[in-house]
Ligand SMILES: Nc1ncnc2c1ncn2[C@@H]1O[C@H](COP(=O)(O)OP(=O)(O)O)[C@@H](O)[C@H]1O
């Protein structure tokens with residue numbers, strides 16, 4: 101699915117990612133944990149193609165294609181989806197219109213005509229029930245006046261609508277109460293299949309009670325310093341990150 | 352890659368789609384401006400003496416006037432009024448002709464602009480019909496659906512024709528809202544105006560279709576001076592649309608129009624404009640000077656006048672569609688989107704003059720500035736003494752794209768009655784890189800993203816437009832801003 105090799109990225113002249121390696125195969129779920137400021141969101145932004153981030157070194161292959169050469173919109177059209185840590189508001193643009201535009205742009209990229217309105221509406225109905233999103237919200241402007249939890253659920257709703265092959269969730273669980281957390285996790289689990297992979301950035305082990313990852317990585321100081329199975333998350337929960345910090349300094 | 356090319360193509364064409372010139376045989380007045388020219392225009396139009404007298408009175412007044420100081424936030428070299436031509440008319444038409452008599456090239460011009468003058472064509476497959484008065488350079492070339500409208504007693508014709516056929520109405524209403532002494536450009540217009548539209552909706556009649564005037568400047572070295580007069584009698588309703596385009600030229604052409612609206616008791620007039628005059632090129636060369644006086648009066652109780660404008664064109668836009676709220680319980684509205692890009696300048700807004708009791712006005716202004724343009728909102732809300740319980744709500748938002756453009760807000764509020772409630776809100780925001788990136792991450796490219804964001808930002812105003820116009824306006828907004836964000 102995605103193969104990241106020796107990725108170095110900086111912003112404002114400051115190197116944040118310092119030689120990161122990660123290999124995600126089809127259908128796998130990888131969790132990335134790590135202390136604040138370690139570079140998790142930076143990794144998500146670099147993969148999604150945010151222009152402020154400069155890549156000095158490294159290679160990223162996305163389904164065999166050179167990801168770093170593609171524009172941000174082409175990465176999305178190729179099936180990469182980012183659920184933002186802080187989803188933005190677009191006043192006056194309805195969620196529905198936004199998604200329809202996105203879907204049709206992606207379809208056009210694949211040489212397909214615009215989606216049938218009927219098919220689209222049926223899809224909206226199905227997917228919004230998946231994340232228990234109020235029908236009223238889908239008619240409202242993108243994220244405008246949404247609560248924190250609603251914004252996060254809307255990200256998952258968009259993900260369900262766009263059917264990406266690789267979804268990166270950046271702290272989608274932060275600020276969610278336990279019910280919302282279950283809804284989000286449920287949405288992800290329903291979309292899990294052999295062809296779709298997930299990179300889930302989280303601070304808390306509790307999300308991983310609901311979404312069982314295949315691998316857990318610890319990102320620290322711009323590098324992945326430890327990789328394990330789902331038990332690693334429990335260990336981190338119990339011990340914190342300090343023991344890894346000293347380990348990585350020695351390394 | 353193929354798609355990239357398409358975008359590129361659309362982009363280059365998209366700069367100004369209506370910039371072509373048509374080879375239409377045209378008759379001109381000699382260059383310059385003097386009493387003889389005023390007489391020449393009047394003679395060409397076979398006007399009655401009273402009309403000529405009105406023109407001459409205005410012209411003599413104009414000679415005594417000084418060009419307004421630059422109190423507006425616009426900047427241009429003094430205009431040489433002797434260096435322009437004040438009358439240009441396609442040769443092969445009669446004012447009241449059938450289509451067969453119209454120059455084929457002229458018909459093609461309007462087809463190219465997407466305006467069909469053949470009624471049957473417009474009827475087919477269209478849910479709502481629109482009657483069109485097409486004005487090219489100085490004259491109206493064709494008014495459609497006149498007969499259908501006449502059955503309801505509605506008069507919709509060119510201004511010249513109205514002078515001939517309905518002198519009593521013209522005499523009564525012309526200059527009653529915008530007097531010939533009003534301001535420098537209105538006075539000039541009163542002297543040399545060429546054509547325009549006239550519309551009268553009789554008592555209790557709801558106009559069954561949208562009425563529209565389409566203005567086109569074709570000839571070079573000419574100014575365009577039209578007058579539009581709309582009268583809605585008691586309980587009448589009409590929705591009126593105005594569209595305009597001009598060829599691309601590196602000269603600045605003057606467009607100084609007057610629009611007057613009269614709404615009697617219980618009447619409602621909705622006036623929508625999509626202004627797309629040639630804005631000049633990327634370096635700021637050429638383009639139309641759009642100096643227009645638009646004003647309506649809510650004469651009777653419970654009357655309503657609503658202005659909606661989407662201003663994307665012109666090198667300079669300088670206008671303030673206004674409402675005089677004379678009747679008790681009358682309502683004035685102003686919804687505006689003004690987009691400036693490259694070197695365009697706009698100083699636009701409205702005046703809401705509250706005179707009657709319980710009068711209400713709403714002002715929603717959305718300014719969008721890009722490139723090196725300057726965009727100002729200027730608005731006056733005046734509550735006269737005795738206008739008890741008057742209310743106004745104003746909201747003026749500015750959206751900036753890039754850091755070389757300017758957005759300015761000049762609200763003037765004069766309150767002479769203590770019972771008034773006047774609210775003013777203003778915001779300035781920058782189009783967010785974050786918003787654009789969010790769209791891109793969902794597969795939407797930059798140009799489309801800007802289109803979406805800008806259209807969302809203008810939603811409240813666009814919602815006021817009739818359906819067909821709204822779609823056109825949305826496209827226009829995106830096109831005007833193409834290339835404005837890197
Ligand atoms: N736009 C930016 N400009 C300057 N520094 C930044 C920017 N974005 C992130 N950083 C810095 O990069 C580091 C990593 O940030 P981030 O990737 O957001 O961490 P995480 O998501 O793991 O908490 C932090 O030290 C942060 O301050």
Ligand SMILES: [Mg+2]
Pocket residue numbers: 140141142185271
């Ligand atoms: Mg983060």
